[in-house]
Amino acid sequence: MLSWHQSVPSSSFELIRHFAKPGSSVIDIGGESSILAGMLVEEGFSPCTVLDISKAALDGAKNRLAPSIRCRIDWKVADILSETDLATYDIWHDRAVFHFLVEPRQQEAYIAFAERTVKPQGLLVLGTFALDGPEKCSGLPVQRYDADSWQSSLVGAFGSEKKITRYTAHQGDHSNLSSTL
Secondary structure: OOOOOOOOOHHHHHHHHHHOOOOOOEEEEOOOOOOHHHHHHHOOOOOEEEEEOOHHHHHHHHHOOOHHHHOOEEEEEOOOOOOOOOOOEEEEEEOOOHHHOOOHHHHHHHHHHHHHHEEEEEEEEEEEEEOOOOOEEOOEEOOEEOHHHHHHHHHHHHOOOOOOOOEEEEOOOOOOEEEEO
C-alpha cells in the first residue's frame, strides 16, 4: 500500500454519480483501502469490483466496510498489466495506478485493456498528475498530463470520437491531482 490515500473519495464519487446511473457496473482499479466501492454499492451501482495488486490493501478496504456492503463487492487481487480475465464494465475508475505507469509500453497496455473492458458508451474516470504537479508520489516517479496530452493518449485506443468531458485540477487532498474523464 502506498503512503497516500483519500479517506473519503468525494471527487470520484461525485463524478461517477454525475455521469452514470445506479445499476451501472463499476471497476475500481488500484482501489487500495478506499471506501469508494462501498459508497457506490450503497447508491445502487452494481456489480462492483475492486482490483488491486495488494491483498493487504484490499483487506484494509474490506475491514472499513460493513459486512452487508463488502459481501456485495468482488475483491480481486491482480496486476492490471497482466490481468486478462475481467468482465466488461460501464465505469472504469482509477486514481491510484495509471500515473505510476511511466513507460510507454505500460501505458499502451493499460489503455488497450481499458478499451476492451469499458463497455461502449462507458465512463473512464482517471486521476493523473498535472504537468506542474510533483514528479514523484510515494517515492515513485509519475507520469504527468494535461487535458491535451491525455486526450491524445486516448485517441489511438478509444478513437477520435471520445472526448474528455471534464478536466479538473484539485488542490485539496493531493496537490496538483487532475481528474480526467
